[in-house]
Amino acid sequence: MFKIISNKKLAPQIFKMEIEAELVARKASAGQFVMIRIDDKGERIPLTIAGIDGKKITIVYQVAGVSTYKLTKKKEGEALQDVVGPLGHKTETKDIGTVCCVGGGVGIAELYPVAKAYRSAGNKVIVIIGARNKELVIFKDELSKVSDEMFVTTDDGSDGEKGFVSGVLKRLVDSGKKIDLVYAVGPAIMMKVTANLTRPYAIKTLASLNSILVDGTGMCGSCRVEVGGETKFACVDGPEFDAHKVNFEELMARQLLFKEQEKHACKIRGILQ
Ligand SMILES: Cc1cc2nc3c(=O)[nH]c(=O)nc-3n(C[C@H](O)[C@H](O)[C@H](O)COP(=O)(O)OP(=O)(O)OC[C@H]3O[C@@H](n4cnc5c(N)ncnc54)[C@H](O)[C@@H]3O)c2cc1C
Ligand code: FES
Incomplete structure (x- = not known):
């Protein structure tokens, strides 16, 4: 226990x-x-x-x-x-220059140890975090202590800039800001948009995938994801992968696999209806 x-x-x-x-x-x-x-x-x-x-x-x-x-x-x-x-594998945090850490929703908390580790390895760290509204912006103080620059976005503009994290990232990249690596964690759609944004600029981009895990040991296959045309298991091969090679459509479809059962489980317990 x-x-x-x-x-x-x-x-x-x-x-x-x-x-x-x-x-x-x-x-x-x-x-x-x-x-x-x-x-x-x-x-x-x-x-x-x-x-x-x-x-x-x-x-x-x-x-x-x-x-x-x-x-x-x-x-x-x-x-x-x-x-x-x-x-899962730990994040490889060598000194590679400037790392832009992008987090959405509860992914903001997941981003914190990663941003901290990149900073400790000697990188310049830019943090971009986004949530639906001000109340949902978490870990702001913690992340500001481990970043050189930090941007906050909210969908409704109640904190930071109105809009999505991808808007800030696009502005930075378009302005010619030197970014050597982008690390994204959050909703699959956010990671997909981030990958699509950095691909034309050939900025290496990692995404920490949240596929459905059952055993977590590479035995059941439930967490399988397609990366660069190959089947990988998020639990033992990830959870981080080269975001430019991830099949996000498949990931998002597989995330819905148990939706009906999950809804039923909530309904019979009278929660989150
Ligand atoms: C590597 C990894 C790290 C994660 N880290 C966090 C985290 O730090 N904080 C956080 O809030 N969430 C995290 N998640 C997602 C979290 O595991 C799910 O939200 C949780 O399992 C939901 O379970 P539930 O019974 O409350 O909801 P359910 O009603 O069972 O499911 C709701 C939704 O949660 C997701 N989910 C459900 N079961 C699983 C599962 N076994 N594996 C993965 N996703 C599932 C699905 O998208 C599902 O539609 C992570 C997922 C992965 C794969
Ligand atoms: S969770 Fe079963 S193989 Fe990854």
């Missing part, structure tokens, strides 16, 4: 949980994730390691369905059944 140290609401439907998981914390690096199980009847769900501090790891989760809803009910001092990890 893994003790919950804190579980706090950051924004509507977004929570930050600190968990005592010493063995995971000892090995974890930016870009990796854990598979958690809330109780012995729970499903396994993947969540990115958003922070590592001594024996603790931090996860930031958005309520999307039954498991993430059940997580919100967990209190300090209680425990999670399983926290397995760190899983």
